[in-house]
Every structure is written in C-alpha cells, then in structure tokens.
Amino acid sequence: MRPGLYLSLALAVIGAAAFFGLRGDWPWQRLPLPPAEPARAAPPAELFTETADTLQSGETLSALFARHNVAGIDFQRLDPSFALNPRRLRPGLVFTFRRPASDSAPSHIMVRTTPEQRVTFRRMADGWNAEAQPIRWIPQEMRIEGPIDNSLYEALDAGVSNQQLDSGNRLRLAWDLADVYAWEVDFTRDIRPGDRFKVVFERLVSEDGEVRFGRVMASDLTISGKSLTAFRFTPPTVRSALYFDTDGGSLRRAFLRAPVEFRRISSNFAGARFHPVLGRVRRHEGTDYAARPGTPVMAAGDGVVLRAGWAGGYGNLVELRHLNGITTRYGHLRGFARKMGRGTRVEQGHVIGYVGATGLASGPHLHYEFRINGVAKDSRRVKIGGGAPVPKADRPAFEQERDRLLAALRQPTEVTAQPDAIAQQAAETSKRWMP
Numbered sequence: 001m002r003p004g005l006y007l008s009l010a011l012a013v014i015g016a017a018a019f020f021g022l023r024g025d026w027p028w029q030r031l032p033l034p035p036a037e038p039a040r041a042a043p044p045a046e047l048f049t050e051t052a053d054t055l056q057s058g059e060t061l062s063a064l065f066a067r068h069n070v071a072g073i074d075f076q077r078l079d080p081s082f083a084l085n086p087r088r089l090r091p092g093l094v095f096t097f098r099r100p101a102s103d104s105a106p107s108h109i110m111v112r113t114t115p116e117q118r119v120t121f122r123r124m125a126d127g128w129n130a131e132a133q134p135i136r137w138i139p140q141e142m143r144i145e146g147p148i149d150n151s152l153y154e155a156l157d158a159g160v161s162n163q164q165l166d167s168g169n170r171l172r173l174a175w176d177l178a179d180v181y182a183w184e185v186d187f188t189r190d191i192r193p194g195d196r197f198k199v200v201f202e203r204l205v206s207e208d209g210e211v212r213f214g215r216v217m218a219s220d221l222t223i224s225g226k227s228l229t230a231f232r233f234t235p236p237t238v239r240s241a242l243y244f245d246t247d248g249g250s251l252r253r254a255f256l257r258a259p260v261e262f263r264r265i266s267s268n269f270a271g272a273r274f275h276p277v278l279g280r281v282r283r284h285e286g287t288d289y290a291a292r293p294g295t296p297v298m299a300a301g302d303g304v305v306l307r308a309g310w311a312g313g314y315g316n317l318v319e320l321r322h323l324n325g326i327t328t329r330y331g332h333l334r335g336f337a338r339k340m341g342r343g344t345r346v347e348q349g350h351v352i353g354y355v356g357a358t359g360l361a362s363g364p365h366l367h368y369e370f371r372i373n374g375v376a377k378d379s380r381r382v383k384i385g386g387g388a389p390v391p392k393a394d395r396p397a398f399e400q401e402r403d404r405l406l407a408a409l410r411q412p413t414e415v416t417a418q419p420d421a422i423a424q425q426a427a428e429t430s431k432r433w434m435p
C-alpha cells in the first residue's frame with residue numbers, strides 16, 4: 001500500500017469515527033460503539049475525509065458552508081420539512097462534510113435537523129441536491145425492579161443503569177410513572193421503607209445508537225403492602241393509550257391524590273419523610289406540599305369555583321365545589337390562574353393558582369384540604385367516579401396484552417438485549433446512508 005493511500009484511508013476511518021462519536025445536541029446519550037474494524041477488512045470504493053462543524057450563534061449557513069468551500073445553495077428554497085429555515089436555525093446544529101480524497105470541495109453534507117430526520121446534500125453536475133431521510137427509532141422493552149427506600153427518584157435512579165438510560169431519561173421515567181399513579185399514590189408522602197417497584201418500560205434506540213426513554217408499559221408498585229398494578233393499553237374503540245388495572249378498570253379517579261405535579265416538586269421535597277412547614281398552633285385539617293413559589297396548583301377534580309380570594313390565615317384561597325358534597329381548598333397561593341371567579345367551571349388537572357406563602361405561612365407551600373360535607377377526609381377513601389373501564393368489545397385484546405406484560409413484569413432477566421449487540425446493530429444500520 002502506498003503511504004499516501006494509507007494516510008487517506010486512516011483519515012477516512014478517523015473521520016467516520018468522529019462522525020459516529022458526535023453527541024449532537026439531543027438530550028439523550030449514545031450507546032458505546034464497538035471498536036472500528038481494521039480498515040483493510042473492507043476498503044471503501046472511494047477514499048474520503050469527513051469533517052464535522054457546528055453552527056455557531058449568530059452564524060449563517062452560508063458562512064459555515066463557505067468555510068468548507070461550499071457555495072451556491074439557496075437555503076430559502078429548501079423544502080420547509082427539512083427544518084433548515086435560515087430564520088429559525090438553532091446554534092449547535094452539527095454538519096458533517098465529506099470530501100473525496102481527490103477533491104478540494106465536499107461531495108456530501110449531512111445534518112441531523114431533528115431527532116427524527118437527517119438531511120443529506122449531494123453535489124450534482126449542476127448544483128446541489130438535498131433530501132431528507134427519516135431516522136428510525138427502534139423500541140425495546142426493559143424491565144427493572146427494586147426497593148423504594150426514600151423516594152421514587154432515588155429508587156429509579158439506582159434501579160436503572162447508565163447503559164439502560166442516562167440520568168435525564170431516568171428522571172422522565174420517574175415523572176411518567178408518577179403520572180400513571182396520579183390518582184392512587186402521592187409520591188411525596190405515601191412512600192414507606194419496604195415499598196417496592198417493578199416497571200416494564202420502553203426505551204427507543206436510534207439508528208445512530210442514541211437512547212431515550214419511551215413510555216411506561218406496565219408497572220407493579222407495592223405501597224404499604226398494597227400491590228398497585230398498571231398496564232398500558234390502547235382500546236381500539238377509544239384510540240388513545242390509557243392505563244388499566246388487572247381487571248381492566250381505569251386507574252383514573254374523580255380526584256387526583258395530590259394537586260401539585262410530582263415533577264414540579266423538587267426531589268429534595270419528594271422524600272418519604274414528612275416535611276413540616278408550619279408550627280401547628282391549630283388543628284391541621286389538610287396536607288401541606290412544600291414547593292417552590294410559583295409552582296402551578298391543579299384542580300384535584302372537576303368542579304366549580306366557590307371562591308377565589310383572600311381568606312384570613314389561608315391567605316389567597318381557592319375553594320372548589322364538586323359532586324356529592326365534596327369541596328377542596330387550596331391555600332397560601334401567590335396568585336390565581338386567569339378567569340378564576342365564583343362560578344367558573346374547572347376540570348381535573350387544570351391550573352387554578354400558584355404556590356405562595358400568603359396568610360399564616362412560614363414558607364412557600366400549598367395547603368390542601370379535601371372535605372365531605374364540610375368535614376376533612378382522606379381523598380383516597382373516596383371511591384367515586386373515575387375513568388371508563390376497558391370497553392367490552394376490547395376485552396380480549398386487553399387480556400392478551402395484559403398477560404404479555406404480566407409475563408414481562410415477572411421475567412427474571414433485567415436486560416432484554418446486550419448493550420454491545422444493540423450498539424453493533426446501530427453502528428451497522430447507521431452506515432446505510434453511505435452511498
């Protein structure tokens with residue numbers, strides 16, 4: 001092999017490795033790629049080098065392309081679906097320029113404009129041709145289990161390895177799991193030592209080997225000795241995905257367990273231990289949620305506003321009237337959502353106000369009361385209303401999916417495929433765009 005040829009070949013390998021190794025700007029990690037094969041195993045038909053360049057803040061595409069001896073592309077005329085509108089470009093986009101060894105200008109330019117697509121420019125005899133290729137994300141089911149000793153965050157963080165999901169995606173898993181049980185479990189205070197979780201979730205792996213969290217498929221929580229099982233299922237007659245229990249009953253209830261989104265309560269506050277905020281001078285008839293000032297407060301159930309205004313020790317208070325003599329109160333608010341007046345109809349989960357420290361409050365928190373005929377109660381003991389069960393016509397499909405997920409929840413192996421094998425597969429498929 002001539003020295004010059006050998007050098008170009010090495011450059012091509014380094015260039016390709018640099019391209020595959022690029023993290024890009026997406027908020028998830030890449031799987032480690034297997035080591036590159038020795039270059040002589042499969043010599044490419046044409047030798048080339050690849051250079052990656054990043055669009056800087058305030059820089060135009062023309063300026064970036066000019067650095068690589070590329071001119072004459074009219075970006076204004078590109079298909080809008082390519083997401084390369086010069087006025088809406090975000091800095092940090094990474095372009096890869098591939099230059100044949102025998103040429104001073106590139107013949108191909110590649111860029112990931114969205115997580116779902118790559119745009120490739122090809123040099124033709126009379127100019128440049130651009131086309132978009134979709135990026136495939138392959139779903140993979142994974143199973144994890146473990147104890148919940150202190151908080152859901154910590155439990156999932158410890159239960160999922162970095163190779164399965166990075167920390168940002170582990171957080172999304174925790175949030176989504178809390179959403180599945182929003183009517184059943186208040187993760188800021190219901191967790192006790194000895195509680196456990198089992199989750200089957202889907203993660204997505206791209207052709208380029210990137211990994212991100214997909215969705216919760218099934219889970220089984222043991223909270224205070226009680227098993228709470230959830231299965232994701234899309235009834236064909238309803239057509240939106242919902243979570244059901246083993247019998248096909250909906251996990252939805254007439255009232256949320258907590259009127260503050262779990263994801264909005266910082267992990268410091270989401271531990272199992274109770275965080276007293278107030279010195280209790282009077283009998284305390286509600287539940288306090290410590291959260292940052294301004295955190296949105298949600299209506300726990302469908303209802304009508306009884307009052308939204310100042311109420312002594314409660315500070316700014318919203319009181320809602322619901323069916324069956326039930327009322328809920330939300331105190332110490334910093335402010336109210338727009339158009340909150342007596343008689344306003346609100347739906348479960350809609351924002352009604354924002355956490356504050358008005359009235360007799362020593363620090364920012366939400367004071368929440370659930371009352372039946374004026375007497376404070378535990379909303380968990382109220383078994384009224386809720387979502388529709390699996391429709392009769394969809395029962396066979398539900399039972400089939402439930403049994404599949406039950407088996408997946410029970411299976412002893414933790415990883416369905418070896419990460420190396422997935423990275424290998426991803427590395428192979430990612431070469432397909434090379435002509």
Ligand SMILES: [Zn+2]
Binds near residue numbers: 284286287288368
């Ligand atoms: Zn309180």
